[in-house]
Amino acid sequence: MEVLKVDNVSMKFEELTVLNHVSFSVPKHSAFGLIGKNGAGKTTTMKLIVGLLKPTGGKMTVCGEQVIYGNTKTNRLIGYLPDVPEFYGYLTPKEYLKLCGEITGLPSSQIKKKTEELLNLVGLEGVNRKIGSFSRGMKQRLGIAQALINEPKLLICDEPTSALDPMGRKEILDILRDVTKKTTVIFSSHILSDVEKVCDTIGILNQGQLLLQGNLSEMKENYSKMGVRMDFFNAKDAEEAEKVLVDLPFVFKLERLEMTLSVQLTSHPSNTNELLKIVSMKGWNLKKYELIEPSLEDVFLEVVKG
Amino acid sequence: MEELIEYLPLIIPILMIELILAAVALIHLVRHDQYRFGNRLMWILIILLVQIIGPILYFSIGKGDD
Amino acid sequence: MRGFKAFVKKELIEFTRNYKWIILLSTFLFIGMSSPLLAKLLPNIFSILEMGGLTITLPEPTGMDAYSQFFKNMSQMGIIVLLLVYSGILSNELTKGTLTILLSKGLSRNAVILAKYTVALFHWSLFFLIGTIINHVYTIYLFEKTSFDHLFFSLFSLWLFGAFVLALILFSGTVTTGNYGGLLLTVVLLVIGLIANSFSALQKYNPVSLATDNLEILTGEVLVSERIGTVGLTVLLTTTILVFALYFFKEKKV
Numbered sequence: 001m002e003v004l005k006v007d008n009v010s011m012k013f014e015e016l017t018v019l020n021h022v023s024f025s026v027p028k029h030s031a032f033g034l035i036g037k038n039g040a041g042k043t044t045t046m047k048l049i050v051g052l053l054k055p056t057g058g059k060m061t062v063c064g065e066q067v068i069y070g071n072t073k074t075n076r077l078i079g080y081l082p083d084v085p086e087f088y089g090y091l092t093p094k095e096y097l098k099l100c101g102e103i104t105g106l107p108s109s110q111i112k113k114k115t116e117e118l119l120n121l122v123g124l125e126g127v128n129r130k131i132g133s134f135s136r137g138m139k140q141r142l143g144i145a146q147a148l149i150n151e152p153k154l155l156i157c158d159e160p161t162s163a164l165d166p167m168g169r170k171e172i173l174d175i176l177r178d179v180t181k182k183t184t185v186i187f188s189s190h191i192l193s194d195v196e197k198v199c200d201t202i203g204i205l206n207q208g209q210l211l212l213q214g215n216l217s218e219m220k221e222n223y224s225k226m227g228v229r230m231d232f233f234n235a236k237d238a239e240e241a242e243k244v245l246v247d248l249p250f251v252f253k254l255e256r257l258e259m260t261l262s263v264q265l266t267s268h269p270s271n272t273n274e275l276l277k278i279v280s281m282k283g284w285n286l287k288k289y290e291l292i293e294p295s296l297e298d299v300f301l302e303v304v305k306g
Numbered sequence: 307m308e309e310l311i312e313y314l315p316l317i318i319p320i321l322m323i324e325l326i327l328a329a330v331a332l333i334h335l336v337r338h339d340q341y342r343f344g345n346r347l348m349w350i351l352i353i354l355l356v357q358i359i360g361p362i363l364y365f366s367i368g369k370g371d372d
Numbered sequence: 373m374r375g376f377k378a379f380v381k382k383e384l385i386e387f388t389r390n391y392k393w394i395i396l397l398s399t400f401l402f403i404g405m406s407s408p409l410l411a412k413l414l415p416n417i418f419s420i421l422e423m424g425g426l427t428i429t430l431p432e433p434t435g436m437d438a439y440s441q442f443f444k445n446m447s448q449m450g451i452i453v454l455l456l457v458y459s460g461i462l463s464n465e466l467t468k469g470t471l472t473i474l475l476s477k478g479l480s481r482n483a484v485i486l487a488k489y490t491v492a493l494f495h496w497s498l499f500f501l502i503g504t505i506i507n508h509v510y511t512i513y514l515f516e517k518t519s520f521d522h523l524f525f526s527l528f529s530l531w532l533f534g535a536f537v538l539a540l541i542l543f544s545g546t547v548t549t550g551n552y553g554g555l556l557l558t559v560v561l562l563v564i565g566l567i568a569n570s571f572s573a574l575q576k577y578n579p580v581s582l583a584t585d586n587l588e589i590l591t592g593e594v595l596v597s598e599r600i601g602t603v604g605l606t607v608l609l610t611t612t613i614l615v616f617a618l619y620f621f622k623e624k625k626v
Contacts, residue, residue, distance in 0.1 A: 050476045051476075052472065052475060052476065052626060053625070070480075070481065070622060071478070071480045071481065073478075075476055075477065075478045076478055078476070080473070080476035080477075082469070082472050082473065082476075084469065085472075085473060086468050086469040086470045086472065086473075087470065087473075088382070088386065088470055089371060090385070090386060090389035090390060091382075091385065095385070099378055099381070099382050099474070100473070100474070100477050102374060102377070102378035102381070103374070103375050103378045103379075103474055103477045103478060103479045104477050104478055105374050105478075132371070143473075146473060146477075150477070310413065310416060313409060313412070313413065316405070316409050316510070317409065319401075319405060320402060320405050320406050320409070323398045323401055323402050323405075324402070326398070327394065327395075327398045330391070330394060334391070342551070358398065358399065358402055358449075359449070359452075359453075361395075362395050362398075362399065362453055362456060362457075363456065365391045365392075365394070365395050366395065366453075366456035366457050366459070366460075367456060367459075367460075367552075369391075371464075371468070
């Protein structure tokens with residue numbers, strides 16, 4: 001069952017096309033990473049799903065119900081963490097969660113219970129200061145707490161880690177990983193390693209177009225090239241190896257920097273063995289031979305470049 | 307002059323309001339150093355020299371967000 | 373409805389924690405206390421000053437002078453303070469983005485506007501009442517003549533003008549951007565109203581006259597019957613402005 005379906009959605013601000021016929025769907029219990037550079041349309045996509053913006057075309061459904069701009073009923077199924085969550089500085093976290101709970105229509109006993117539970121989850125239990133004195137990381141954690149108060153079927157987090165220091169990022173990622181066990185999550189970021197840590201499915205957004213979507217590990221296999229790094233003892237050997245390798249059919253890309261040769265192979269698992277055979281056949285003396293795992297970054301760069 | 311003294315019990319509460327308002331504004335100003343515009347000295351002068359309206363200006367358009 | 377209630381509570385807390393109550397309380401206490409006293413003491417103050425040998429003799433002040441001071445202070449200082457306190461009521465939230473989360477939680481945009489207006493109107497009424505009662509008690513204490521014709525209508529007109537200004541502030545907040553855009557538009561609209569008010573033929577149709585003719589209503593220079601229409605028109609205008617505010621806020625980017 002699909003929790004979210006985005007169907008052919010476009011968004012224009014005056015002359016500027018921010019989203020261009022974007023379609024994707026997020027199945028239940030998956031963690032969907034929406035990646036793209038700044039300005040690719042990630043925030044716009046999320047605001048559209050929450051009904052804060054009116055799309056110029058297309059439609060979206062959450063758990064089968066259509067999203068309507070303005071005051072959409074589907075929001076009861078959604079928890080939303082904006083890119084920079086802003087709170088009322090004069091309220092305490094408990095008061096803020098109470099306000100959120102009341103708006104979503106939770107009974108007050110439930111609000112109390114949920115508030116404690118969530119403040120525990122995000123590590124803000126016992127913090128009775130006003131939100132005005134919070135650090136960015138604390139605000140981000142409170143942001144996750146408020147998003148989860150109505151036990152949403154879908155949690156939407158817009159760049160939750162981008163503005164944080166490494167400590168804060170790790171905390172947020174840990175919390176999010178915890179949340180993905182129970183809730184479907186959409187998580188946007190331009191920090192690809194963060195997405196890799198949380199998500200199993202990704203979509204790559206570039207200049208308003210969804211270039212690619214699918215399972216993260218499959219995508220890595222299909223799209224990125226296995227790489228090999230070879231360190232030689234002298235530049236002469238490296239130069240010779242370069243000449244040999246450049247003509248091989250399974251070598252996709254070759255780069256040499258002094259004594260180091262970086263080879264990208266066309267995607268096939270046996271190719272690394274082939275390369276190894278040639279190395280031993282030629283009897284090159286290597287200081288180091290290292291396999292480089294494909295990363296999301298490779299996928300991203302290749303997709304966006306293409 | 308005697309009349310002014312006669313009405314002193316009515317004048318004092320008014321002076322109290324002005325003083326309290328200025329004091330509350332000054333205390334806030336000392337504890338915070340963010341202003342939407344202007345600087346600390348400017349706001350101190352406004353609070354002290356412009357009765358009633360000075361502190362009100364500080365609170366409504368002067369002080370930064372909490 | 374539950375969104376409206378929750379947001380009203382939030383507005384009430386905001387009022388007590390953002391110094392707004394201190395501002396409004398001291399302003400209206402000050403106006404209520406100082407207006408009658410100033411009227412009473414003005415002749416003495418002039419005699420003390422003695423303006424370079426020039427003696428100004430003022431007639432013995434009456435309760436009417438107290439109300440003259442009161443209306444002058446309320447319509448100037450009172451309304452200006454109201455503008456200052458409430459000018460950011462919407463723009464603060466929009467520039468900071470504090471509404472985003474609450475709207476994503478299902479709070480309706482109408483509830484935001486209506487809750488804000490309700491709470492602002494409640495506070496204006498409360499502090500208007502405080503100022504008015506203190507002024508009246510002081511006037512009774514300080515002056516002999518203390519009964520006035522059409523006092524209630526005159527005060528009501530002033531209060532209604534405040535209610536109109538509050539609606540105007542909210543409306544301006546929905547059609548402008550930035551921190552001071554709303555304040556600027558409200559002031560511009562009020563200044564246009566003030567200028568229009570100098571044409572006596574237009575006064576009947578001008579809400580501003582509700583805050584300028586209060587003394588004249590007490591003295592009988594302006595008849596209540598002449599201003600009943602203005603009151604009705606202002607109620608209608610206030611409602612219309614609010615409906616427009618709701619409409620424009622629906623389209624507003626948050």
